[in-house]
Amino acid sequence: MGSLEGILTGFQVAFSVEGVLFVLIGVFVGTFIGMLPGLGPISAIAVMIPVTFGMDPTPALVMMAGVYYGAVFGGSTSSILLNAPGISGTVATSFDGYPMAQQGKAGKALAIAAISSFIGGTISVLLLMMLAPMLSSVAISFGPPAYFALMFLGLTAITSLSEGSTSKALISAVVGFMVVTIGIDAQTGTQRFTFGNANLLEGIDFLVIALGLFALAEVCTLIIKRKDLSLDNTHKLGSLKITKQEAKEMSGPVTRQSFMGFVLGVLPGAGATIASFIGYITEKRIAKKPDEFGKGSVRGLAAPEAANNAATSGAFVPLLSLGIPGSGTTAVLLGAFLVLGVQPGPLLMTDRPEIFWGIIASMYIGNVFLLILNLPLIPYISKILKIPRPLLISLVIMFSIIGVYAISFSTFDLYMLLLFGVVGFLMRLFSFPAPPFILAFILGGMMEQSFRQSLTISNGNYMIFVKEPISLTLLLIGLLSFAFPIIGHLRKRKG
Amino acid sequence: MKKYLLMLLFVFLTVLAVACSNDETSNGDANGDWEPEQPIEIVAPAGAGGGWDTTARMAAKVFSEEGIIEEDIGVVNKPGGGGAVGWAYIAGHEGSAHNLFVASPPLILVPLNGQSEYGYDDFTPLANMIADYGAFAVREDAPWNDLNELFEDMKEDPESISVVGTSSPGSMDHIQFVQIAKAAGVDVTKIKYVTDPEGVGLTQLLNGSVEVFSTGVSETIEQVKAGTIKVLGVTAEERLEGEVLEEFPTAIEQGIDATFVNWRGFFGPPNMDEAAVKYYEAKFKELSDSEEFADIRSQYGWNEMYMDSEEYKSFLDEQNEEVQSLLDELGLGE
Numbered sequence: 001m002g003s004l005e006g007i008l009t010g011f012q013v014a015f016s017v018e019g020v021l022f023v024l025i026g027v028f029v030g031t032f033i034g035m036l037p038g039l040g041p042i043s044a045i046a047v048m049i050p051v052t053f054g055m056d057p058t059p060a061l062v063m064m065a066g067v068y069y070g071a072v073f074g075g076s077t078s079s080i081l082l083n084a085p086g087i088s089g090t091v092a093t094s095f096d097g098y099p100m101a102q103q104g105k106a107g108k109a110l111a112i113a114a115i116s117s118f119i120g121g122t123i124s125v126l127l128l129m130m131l132a133p134m135l136s137s138v139a140i141s142f143g144p145p146a147y148f149a150l151m152f153l154g155l156t157a158i159t160s161l162s163e164g165s166t167s168k169a170l171i172s173a174v175v176g177f178m179v180v181t182i183g184i185d186a187q188t189g190t191q192r193f194t195f196g197n198a199n200l201l202e203g204i205d206f207l208v209i210a211l212g213l214f215a216l217a218e219v220c221t222l223i224i225k226r227k228d229l230s231l232d233n234t235h236k237l238g239s240l241k242i243t244k245q246e247a248k249e250m251s252g253p254v255t256r257q258s259f260m261g262f263v264l265g266v267l268p269g270a271g272a273t274i275a276s277f278i279g280y281i282t283e284k285r286i287a288k289k290p291d292e293f294g295k296g297s298v299r300g301l302a303a304p305e306a307a308n309n310a311a312t313s314g315a316f317v318p319l320l321s322l323g324i325p326g327s328g329t330t331a332v333l334l335g336a337f338l339v340l341g342v343q344p345g346p347l348l349m350t351d352r353p354e355i356f357w358g359i360i361a362s363m364y365i366g367n368v369f370l371l372i373l374n375l376p377l378i379p380y381i382s383k384i385l386k387i388p389r390p391l392l393i394s395l396v397i398m399f400s401i402i403g404v405y406a407i408s409f410s411t412f413d414l415y416m417l418l419l420f421g422v423v424g425f426l427m428r429l430f431s432f433p434a435p436p437f438i439l440a441f442i443l444g445g446m447m448e449q450s451f452r453q454s455l456t457i458s459n460g461n462y463m464i465f466v467k468e469p470i471s472l473t474l475l476l477i478g479l480l481s482f483a484f485p486i487i488g489h490l491r492k493r494k495g
Numbered sequence: 496m497k498k499y500l501l502m503l504l505f506v507f508l509t510v511l512a513v514a515c516s517n518d519e520t521s522n523g524d525a526n527g528d529w530e531p532e533q534p535i536e537i538v539a540p541a542g543a544g545g546g547w548d549t550t551a552r553m554a555a556k557v558f559s560e561e562g563i564i565e566e567d568i569g570v571v572n573k574p575g576g577g578g579a580v581g582w583a584y585i586a587g588h589e590g591s592a593h594n595l596f597v598a599s600p601p602l603i604l605v606p607l608n609g610q611s612e613y614g615y616d617d618f619t620p621l622a623n624m625i626a627d628y629g630a631f632a633v634r635e636d637a638p639w640n641d642l643n644e645l646f647e648d649m650k651e652d653p654e655s656i657s658v659v660g661t662s663s664p665g666s667m668d669h670i671q672f673v674q675i676a677k678a679a680g681v682d683v684t685k686i687k688y689v690t691d692p693e694g695v696g697l698t699q700l701l702n703g704s705v706e707v708f709s710t711g712v713s714e715t716i717e718q719v720k721a722g723t724i725k726v727l728g729v730t731a732e733e734r735l736e737g738e739v740l741e742e743f744p745t746a747i748e749q750g751i752d753a754t755f756v757n758w759r760g761f762f763g764p765p766n767m768d769e770a771a772v773k774y775y776e777a778k779f780k781e782l783s784d785s786e787e788f789a790d791i792r793s794q795y796g797w798n799e800m801y802m803d804s805e806e807y808k809s810f811l812d813e814q815n816e817e818v819q820s821l822l823d824e825l826g827l828g829e
Contacts, residue, residue, distance in 0.1 A: 042542075143704035144689075184577070186692040189608055189663040189827060198583055201576035201610055268695040323717050324697055328542075335549065341794055345717025408542075408574050453689045457657045457704060 003133055006349065010357025013058055014365055022059040023362045026066020027073070027369050034074030035381070037396065038211055038403010040087030041071035041329045049336050057340040058355050062362040064336045065316070068329065069121060069363065072272055072312045073370045076113040076305055081106060081384055082396050084215030089272030089308040091210045091438060092280040096293060096300030098218075103296050105238040106382045112242060112298060113305045114374040116254050120306030121367040123258035124265070124313035129360050133349065136321040139266050144453035145465045147269065149474035151447035154274065154439070156478045157281035161435040169436045172427065176440030179204060180448075187452045199412035206273070208413055209441060211400045212420025213427070213434045219393050220425040240378060246298050253283045253303040261307030265314020268326030272308040272315070273442055279307030285481070313363060320344050320356055529770035531593060534567040537761070538596040540581025542574040549795065550625070550759055551597045554779075557787045563778055577601055577666070579611035586613045588764040592771035595621065599759040600667055603815050607822055608665040615815065619767040620807040622779035623760030625792060626800035628731040629671035630712040630743060632724045634700060642728040642749050645707065646679040653685035657705040659696040664688055665827040668696075671730050671755040672709040673821055675746045678753035683825060700724065711757065712740060713796040730755035737796065756814075758800060760807060776803045 013019050026048075033044040044067045052060040075086035080097035093113065100109040128135075142150070158173045182193045183203030194200040242250075257279040264275040283303040284293045293300040318324040323345035325331035337344050342355060349356045387395070404417045427434055458464035466472045537555055539548040548570070555568040573581035578601050588594040598615070606614035631642065639645040649656050660668025669690075673683045691699055700708040701723060708715075708724070712731075716739050718724045729735065729743045732754050746753055761779060763772070782788050783801040792799060802810060 140698045140702040143699065143702050184610065184663060186663045186690040189665040191610065198576040198579040198611065201579060202574070268698055318695075318698075322697070322701075323714075324695055326695065332542075335545075338795065339549075343717055346721035346723065347717060408580075409572060410575060410580065449690075449692060453691070453699075453704075456687055456689050459654050459687075 006353040006357045007129060007361065009353050010359075010361035013354050013358030014062070014361035018059045019062055019358065019362055020365060022063040023066045023366045024369055026063035027070035027366045028373065030067035030070020030072075031074035031370060031373060033067075034071030034086050035077040036403070037078040037082060037084035037086050037215060037399040038207060039406060040075060040089075040207075041068050042332055043406050044068070044071045045329065045332050045336060049332075049339060052336065052340060055340070057342050058358050060340055061337060061342065061355055062359055064333060065359045065362065066366045068333055069309065069312045069366060070370060072308055073114075073117045073121070073367075073374065075308075076117065077110065077381060078399075080109045080113060080301075081382060082215065082392075083218040084396050084400055085207075085210050087272075088206050088210060088442075089276050089311070090304070091214065091273070092276040092304035093301065093308075094214060095280060095304075095435060096295070096297045099294065100296035100301060101385070105296070106385055107238045107240040107378055108242060108246075109296075109301060110378045110382060111240045111375065112246070112250065112301050114371060114378070115242070116250065116302040116305035117309040117374075118367055118371040119254050120258040120261060120309035121313060121370070122364065123255070123306075124262040124310035125360065125363040125367065127259070127262050128313050128316060128363070132317065132321065132356075132360065135266055135317045136346070138263070139268060139318040139322060139324070139326075142267050142470065143468070144450040144457065145468060145471040146474065147267075147450035148447055148454055148465065149471035149478070150267075150270070151443040151450065153474050153478040153481070154278050154281065154443045155447065156481045157285065158436045158439060161281065161284075161433070161439060164431060164433070168432045172432045172434065173436040173440040176437035177444045179209070179437075180441045180445040186449055187456070197412075199410060203445075204416055205404075205407050205413065206441065207407060208404050208416050209420050210438060211404060212417050213424035213437065215396055215400045216417065216421025217424030217428055217434070219396055220421065221428060222389065222393055240375075249298045250302040253279075253299045254306040257283065257303045257307040258310045261310030262314040264307070265311030265326075266317045268318045268324050269446060270311070271327040271329075272311040275311035275314075276304035276308040277439055277442060279303040316359070320348055320359070321346060323348075529592065529768065529774045531564070531566040531774075533593055534569055535564070535593050535595065537568060537570050538573050538581050538585055538594065539570060540573050540575075540578040540584075540596060540598075542572055546627075546759070547578075547597045547599065548572060553788070553791045553795075554597075554624070554761070554782060557782055557785060557791070558778070561785055561787055563781050563785070577605050577610060579605060579613075582611055582613045582618075585762075585764050586617060590766050590768070591764050592768055595761050595763055595775070597759065598762050600670075600757055600814070600818075602762075603811065603818055604666050604670060607815075607818055608827060615762075615811050617765050619763040619765065619772060620804050620811060621761045621763055621767075621772060621775040622783075622804065623758050623800055623802040623807050623810070624779060624783055625759050625797040627757040627759065627797055628712050628729050628735065629668070629755050629757065630710060630715045630726045630729045631672060631675070632700065632708045632710065632715050632718070632726050633706060634703070635723055635725055637706065637725070639727060640725075641744065642675070642679065642746055642751060645727055646676060646681050646751075649676065649681050649686070653682065653687065656707065657687045657689055658707040658709055659689045659691055659699045659705040660709040661691060661696050663690050663692075665822060665825070667757065668709045670818060670821060671757075672707075673825065674755050674817070675728070675730060675751055675753045677821065677824070678746070679751045683821070712743065716740065716796075731798075735798070737793075740796070756800075758810075758814075759797075760802070772804050 030044050033039050048067050075090040076093045078084045078086045079090040079094035080101050083094050083098040085091045097109050184201050185192050261275040264270045280303050283299050284290050315326050315330050318326050319330045325334045404413050454464050537551045539551040541547045551570045555570050558564045573584050585596050602615045605611045662668045669688050677683045696708050699705045715726050726743045728746045731745050
């Protein structure tokens with residue numbers, strides 16, 4: 001069966017009454033669960049698996065896919081309104097989304113996020129449809145050295161992620177690196193910094209740190225500043241309208257990050273979180289006014305939102321065409337496929353074209369539904385901000401606790417959440433920026449593992465990192481981005 | 496809006512309350528037949544969607560749907576520490592007859608690697624249900640056509656061949672390879688083993704970063720069908736059944752006298768009452784023999800492997816000893 005014929009089959013599936021209905025159910029459940037702080041696609045998919053028992057696989061999987069990208073779509077809401085990331089992929093969204101909401105532009109921020117998500121989702125579905133048969137070779141093109149180089153490139157942005165003191169940003173990043181080493185080391189099986197505690201063997205979950213450093217630290221700050229009247233802006237929803245100027249500002253980052261996010265999503269192990277951070281960093285680097293980032297920049301909000309939604313569609317490439325789950329979430333999704341008796345892999349496209357193309361085609365509809373669902377809901381959702389401050393603060397704390405508890409059902413993690421909340425608050429007090437910590441935590445683990453995998457494979461020969469073109473190119477770009485600011489600085493001095 | 500928030504709060508609190516409640520009581524009656532008196536909890540010491548979770552949920556489903564066990568059965572996820580957190584939880588329910596858990600080789604491997612306080616001999620084995628086996632795959636265009644060719648090259652030039660698995664050294668993907676390689680005379684301390692914790696070992700094999708992929712048999716089927724990889728050997732005693740699977744040669748038929756079973760079964764807390772053990776043995780036997788569970792086995796590619804409590808115990812003792820000596824040789828054990 002040719003691709004074109006397959007695509008047509010897919011649209012037939014997607015536009016059938018059943019297809020449309022289940023996409024709608026999927027994205028509705030996904031986006032709703034995604035909006036709750038701490039509850040993300042994994043919880044959403046796990047909740048829906050029992051619902052699919054006994055269903056016909058095609059509509060069931062169309063629905064499950066909808067749950068997945070719906071959750072990523074909705075995840076931005078709590079990042080923007082409460083600084084409490086709904087999912088790991090929307091931590092970067094809070095960098096500019098939350099300041100924007102504090103300036104009384106919550107409605108606009110949510111609208112920008114929804115539209116960027118929609119465009120990111122749609123562009124990547126188009127790419128997925130056009131390139132799916134070829135993309136499986138892209139998905140496997142990255143060996144350990146290339147992953148190392150990619151993470152290295154991401155890390156070169158640490159200092160650009162923060163205002164003020166460079167040394168404080170670096171200290172924050174180093175601590176992030178240290179925290180990610182906690183747990184059983186995958187390459188040797190040795191325990192590192194676990195102090196004999198079984199709860200630390202698998203390391204600390206990303207969400208525990210994100211909710212601690214962002215949501216709880218923010219709560220502490222709000223409590224301390226409770227008499228500060230300048231914060232009253234946060235009660236305002238503001239206009240939803242995006243001005244021409246803003247639309248113009250958005251267009252560049254959204255387009256670029258839709259493509260880049262998609263490619264990063266295709267790589268197993270990279271995914272929405274890394275895509276959103278790299279998207280944010282890249283846009284900040286190439287922006288004419290990088291100073292605006294972190295203070296409610298339209299670009300800074302649009303970039304990660306386009307990137308994480310694009311990456312989510314991208315993640316379907318290794319999942320569907322290779323049967324490789326590139327992340328914890330897609331691993332659970334793979335489980336959902338298997339329950340329904342569908343084995344994703346290189347043969348899925350030819351053996352079950354209605355499923356392969358049906359899922360992809362349904363994503364168009366899903367993204368349109370998500371936009372229609374999310375935009376009109378904005379005024380209602382942002383009413384959350386009208387909730388009296390003490391109640392709102394309690395709600396944020398409660399949802400953070402539920403979110404963390406839902407990951408592992410362990411009270412130990414709740415103590416860790418508390419600990420990181422305190423750490424985050426102290427970091428704010430002494431103006432240590434949190435984003436470098438988070439970035440080092442996300443990239444550091446994978447960077448270390450791929451570094452050591454590479455050296456094991458090459459018997460300790462460092463040439464492995466410059467031998468293949470992908471890793472060499474990425475390393476060079478990384479070095480250049482280090483060098484440019486320094487050169488520029490030196491020139492200024494001379495001048 | 497407020498009303499909805501309150502409702503939401505209520506729903507979550509209910510969920511929390513249910514998730515947190517423990518059943519501590521147990522009334523084993525050693526003289527007569529024992530019957531459960533309250534809902535039974537089966538712990539999957541891992542997150543949702545994995546092998547333990549699936550086995551527990553499928554068993555619970557068939558138990559209830561077929562009326563094998565009347566009492567309600569709830570599956571609870573206790574992830575963390577590769578199982579250690581869940582085991583510690585069950586160990587805290589000493590003597591309870593209503594708290595079970597599902598386990599497989601990590602229950603032996605993790606404690607031997609010094610990563611869990613509790614091991615298989617702390618718990619009460621009830622019944623083993625299924626078996627799964629390991630497979631060693633190479634790229635379709637690789638120079639080796641059977642395990643012996645691969646192992647010969649590994650003996651000659653151990654530096655040229657890397658093996659990838661999803662779990663860390665000392666755990667399943669590693670040990671199953673080491674076990675077979677050792678029987679073939681390879682110096683196991685020289686095996687280059689790389690862990691890909693993101694679960695993309697297959698990617699590393701396909702793009703040529705590594706030479707061998709050590710994994711479960713079912714994970715290789717689709718790629719073999721597509722002609723991208725070939726399976727040099729599986730760790731089962733006899734050839735497996737099923738399309739594609741039946742074409743995989745065992746290590747034994749290649750003259751390498753070693754196997755590795757990824758067994759999976761159910762356990763109770765320490766010192767479970769003898770009458771309750773008898774009860775569960777019989778129920779799990781009924782489950783294993785049911786048509787519904789047979790369907791589930793074939794759907795997931797699991798093999799039937801029922802053992803009652805007694806057999807299970809001595810099987811585990813044997814397995815433990817084998818792994819212990821391997822880990823000693825590798826310098827990994829405690």
